[in-house]
Amino acid sequence: MCSLEKRGNLFILILTGQNGEHRLNPNLFSSIISALSRAKAQPTRGSALVTVSHGKFFCNGFDLDWVNAAGSDEETQQRFNLLLDYLKQLVLAFISLPMPTIAAVNGHAAAGGIVLALCHDYVLMRRHRSVLYMIDLDLGIKIPEPFMALFRAKISGSARRDLLLRGLKIKGEEALKMGIVEAVYDGEEEVTNAGIKMADDLAKRNWHGEVYAEIRKGLYSELCDILGIASIPIATPKL
Amino acid sequence: MCTLEKRGNLFILTFTGEDQHRFNPNVIGSLLSLLSQVKAEATRGSALITQAQGKFFSNGFDLDWAQAAGSEQGAAERLHHMVDLFKPVIAALLSLPMPTVAAITGHAAAVGFVLALSHDYLIMRKDRGVLYMSEVDIALTIPDYFNALFREKIGDASVRRDFLLRGLKMKGDEAEKRGVVEAAYGGEAEVKQASVHLAENLGKRKWHGEVYAEIRKGLYPQLSAILGLTHKAYTIARL
Numbered sequence: 001m002c003s004l005e006k007r008g009n010l011f012i013l014i015l016t017g018q019n020g021e022h023r024l025n026p027n028l029f030s031s032i033i034s035a036l037s038r039a040k041a042q043p044t045r046g047s048a049l050v051t052v053s054h055g056k057f058f059c060n061g062f063d064l065d066w067v068n069a070a071g072s073d074e075e076t077q078q079r080f081n082l083l084l085d086y087l088k089q090l091v092l093a094f095i096s097l098p099m100p101t102i103a104a105v106n107g108h109a110a111a112g113g114i115v116l117a118l119c120h121d122y123v124l125m126r127r128h129r130s131v132l133y134m135i136d137l138d139l140g141i142k143i144p145e146p147f148m149a150l151f152r153a154k155i156s157g158s159a160r161r162d163l164l165l166r167g168l169k170i171k172g173e174e175a176l177k178m179g180i181v182e183a184v185y186d187g188e189e190e191v192t193n194a195g196i197k198m199a200d201d202l203a204k205r206n207w208h209g210e211v212y213a214e215i216r217k218g219l220y221s222e223l224c225d226i227l228g229i230a231s232i233p234i235a236t237p238k239l
Numbered sequence: 240m241c242t243l244e245k246r247g248n249l250f251i252l253t254f255t256g257e258d259q260h261r262f263n264p265n266v267i268g269s270l271l272s273l274l275s276q277v278k279a280e281a282t283r284g285s286a287l288i289t290q291a292q293g294k295f296f297s298n299g300f301d302l303d304w305a306q307a308a309g310s311e312q313g314a315a316e317r318l319h320h321m322v323d324l325f326k327p328v329i330a331a332l333l334s335l336p337m338p339t340v341a342a343i344t345g346h347a348a349a350v351g352f353v354l355a356l357s358h359d360y361l362i363m364r365k366d367r368g369v370l371y372m373s374e375v376d377i378a379l380t381i382p383d384y385f386n387a388l389f390r391e392k393i394g395d396a397s398v399r400r401d402f403l404l405r406g407l408k409m410k411g412d413e414a415e416k417r418g419v420v421e422a423a424y425g426g427e428a429e430v431k432q433a434s435v436h437l438a439e440n441l442g443k444r445k446w447h448g449e450v451y452a453e454i455r456k457g458l459y460p461q462l463s464a465i466l467g468l469t470h471k472a473y474t475i476a477r478l
Contacts, residue, residue: 100404121404156396179397205406208378212404215375218386219403234380235315 001031004038009046009203010196011039011099015053022053024112025063029086036093044209047099048199051120052192058105059113061135062087087112088146092227094119095217098209100202104195105181106188110135114163115147118154118180121216122198126191127172127184137167149223155180210234240266243273248284248442249435250277250337254291262350263301267324274331281336283445286438289358290342290431297351299373300325322382325350329384330466332357333456336448338441342434343420344427349373353385356392359455360441361420362434364427365411370419375406387462393419 005012013035015022022028039049053059062083070076094101103120110133117123117132125132136143143151143164151160159178162168172184182198185191217224217231224231244251252273254260262270277287291297305317332339332354341358348371355361355370363370374381381403389399398417401407411423421437424430449471456463456470463470 121400154396156394179395182397202405205376207375211378211380212375214380215403218381218383219389219400221386221390231380233319233382234378235318 001028002035004035006042007196008200009048010199011047011049012196012199013039013049013051015051015059020055021057021060022113023060023063023065024083024087024116025066026082026086028063029083029090033086033089033093036097039099040097044098046203046206047209048102048203049097049099050102050104050195050199051116052104052195053106054188055107056129057107057113058103058109058130059116060108061111061113083112084144087115088227090116091119091146091150091223092229095220095224095227096213096229098213100199100207100212102195102198102202104191105130105132106191108133111141115150118150123181124191124195124198125172125175125181125184126188127186131169131171132163132175132180133169134164134167137165146223146226149226150220153220153223241269241273243276245280247439248282248286249438250280250285250287252277252287252289254289254297257293259295259298260291260293260351261298261301261303262321262325263304264321264324266301267321267328270328271331274328274335277337278331278335281448283448284442285337285448286442287335287337287339287358288342288434288438289339289354290434291345293345294367295345295351296341296343296347296368297354298346299349299351318379321350325353326384326466328354329357329388329462330468333459333463333466334452334468336452338438338446338451340434340438340441342430343368343370344430346371350385353388356388360437361414362430362437363411363414363420363423364430365415365423365425369408369410370402370414371408372402372406375404384462384465387465388459391459391462 001017003014003016067076067079070079101120102122102124103117105117105123105125107130109117114132114134151164155163156179159180175181176184185194211234214231214234242253242255300321305314308314308317339358340360340362341355343355343361343363345368347355352370352372393399398419414420415423422433424433453471456468
């Protein structure tokens with residue numbers, strides 16, 4: 001499912017499990033959300049979190065096998081809605097996390113997997129053997145508002161249209177040019193290490209965790225409005 | 240503190256002295272008064288240049304004055320007070336019936352950067368000076384109108400994130416490349432010259448000041464709303 005490792009001031013969230021595609025189902029969702037709670041509960045000044053995965057996939061989206069294994073059409077829809085709900089909770093948990101966050105995208109990411117990546121403040125990606133694919137359009141699935149708000153918050157200009165409306169399989173260099181990712185690296189090990197190094201560099205800024213989270217919420221205020229959370233002003237300056 | 244001079248059609252607002260040009264209630268009052276004067280004396284063909292002497296454009300609010308309150312609570316209140324007091328300055332710039340240019344010859348940080356960003360055009364030095372939102376580094380959250388200004392003036396989500404969530408100190412080259420400033424030049428004299436040149440060229444268009452201001456407000460509706468500025472529809476028969 002996932003594990004949370006602490007290395008000095010860094011939290012490393014690792015997507016594990018035999019499910020090579022790291023598909024999002026209730027177990028994995030609960031596991032990630034619980035890990036984020038644990039990270040949040042510890043002192044957070046000068047912390048950072050990096051999410052890593054291994055193998056061909058970063059995260060290939062919702063576990064549609066689990067959804068379709070439901071007994072009836074009604075239950076299938078219910079299962080799907082449950083996953084949407086979990087995804088919303090995931091976005092909420094990341095947006096409120098009192099530390100900088102980095103996603104090291106080692107492999108393919110689709111739909112919910114892209115949402116997971118974009119929940120992070122910074123996204124690093126593998127140059128080759130890794131595509132971002134918003135498969136929703138090709139599958140005939142609408143993208144609900146909270147996730148649209150996330151895309152609007154994080155991606156600008158024609159890149160947003162190209163990601164959502166064009167069914168493109170976006171490789172590393174392209175994702176970099178489009179401003180979706182911060183940097184690209186040549187292998188799984190390189191991108192993972194880069195993620196850890198970036199987390200370390202950001203952690204060294206020694207930011208006040210709570211203030212960091214509030215600034216993040218202010219930065220993504222439209223998304224927060226849609227998720228129903230407010231940001232609080234804090235003025236305990238290091239004068 | 241600040242002076243206003245008229246050079247032909249140009250209004251030149253200067254932050255004088257070699258200090259950090261920080262804003263406290265007195266300076267803010269002064270600035271507001273000068274901007275009122277500019278508005279009162281505006282004619283078709285007018286333009287404003289805001290510039291500064293020394294190493295700094297402006298390094299933000301007068302935190303020493305805030306701290307002189309004697310307590311953490313008192314400091315926070317004084318800071319909050321200055322944040323409130325500065326709103327009319329931004330409102331005045333947003334409603335100014337003429338094109339505005341910020342000649343950034345030194346560092347512009349926090350509200351100093353916000354002030355620069357409130358101008359229609361930013362020209363900066365390549366060799367010295369940075370744009371910097373220091374709030375994350377001193378554990379202060381971002382006021383709502385600062386957030387709105389960034390959202391509406393800076394189209395690139397990554398740039399907004401880099402300023403507000405990363406406390407990036409951006410030099411002229413990068414600022415020009417990433418579309419934060421219009422142009423960056425090799426030295427103080429060049430910046431001043433380019434600013435005058437730009438302001439004069441804009442002035443030559445002899446735009447109807449009120450209409451110019453209304454169009455500007457229409458470009459920044461969220462910011463205008465937060466600042467309590469209303470939008471008037473204008474029709475002028477000069478077709």
